[in-house]
Amino acid sequence: xxxxxxxxxxxxxxxxxxxxxxxxxxxxxxxxxxxxxxxxxxxxxxxxxxxxxxxxxxxxxxxxxxxxxxxxxxxxxxxxxxxxxxxxxxxxxxxxxxxxxxxxxxxxxxxxxxxxxxxxxxxxxxxxxxxxxxxxxxxxxxxxxxxxxxxxxxxxxxxxxxxxxxxxxxxxxxxxxxxxxxxxxxxxxxxx
Numbered sequence: 799x800x801x802x803x804x805x806x807x808x809x810x811x812x813x814x815x816x817x818x819x820x821x822x823x824x825x826x827x828x829x830x831x832x833x834x835x836x837x838x839x840x841x842x843x844x845x846x847x848x849x850x851x852x853x854x855x856x857x858x859x860x861x862x863x864x865x866x867x868x869x870x871x872x873x874x875x876x877x878x879x880x881x882x883x884x885x886x887x888x889x890x891x892x893x894x895x896x897x898x899x900x901x902x903x904x905x906x907x908x909x910x911x912x913x914x915x916x917x918x919x920x921x922x923x924x925x926x927x928x929x930x931x932x933x934x935x936x937x938x939x940x941x942x943x944x945x946x947x948x949x950x951x952x953x954x955x956x957x958x959x960x961x962x963x964x965x966x967x968x969x970x971x972x973x974x975x976x977x978x979x980x981x982x983x984x985x986x987x988x989x990x
Contacts, residue, residue, distance in 0.1 A: 832932070845882075858876070868901040869898065875890040957977055
């Protein structure tokens, strides 16, 4: 276990699982499939009926089809299990509003305008918000920056997105010196 043992006995109340897979299609496009499930280990009484322990309260699917510039060219949403069948699942077509957005340029800000709040499903929208980093993990290595002189001159997208890759940090100074603000003294040291 990667966390310290709990200091008290605990009883499981809820599980959310998120599973993401990324694919390269034969036509050169990329697809990111995401699935979110919420379950409870006990029977649940809902206004729309009873849900038995272990049955999904939510089973939500989202597929983004991307071009090689991380622009969304197609979206599919499917609300397989929802607490209010016939209501929650009617919002699925709204996710087509993501078509044309870039996953790497202002996506999280723009998504709130297009499908935030009552314009979308809270859980599908949350799921969509984690897909930029998943797509970059999946496909970032497939971008050939050396083949494109313009891209080679641009700051790599991952810089300044986290603590380790901050421009004034040791990692950037060591592995991306062109983009380092002021190399720190500890460039050769590795810290954990």
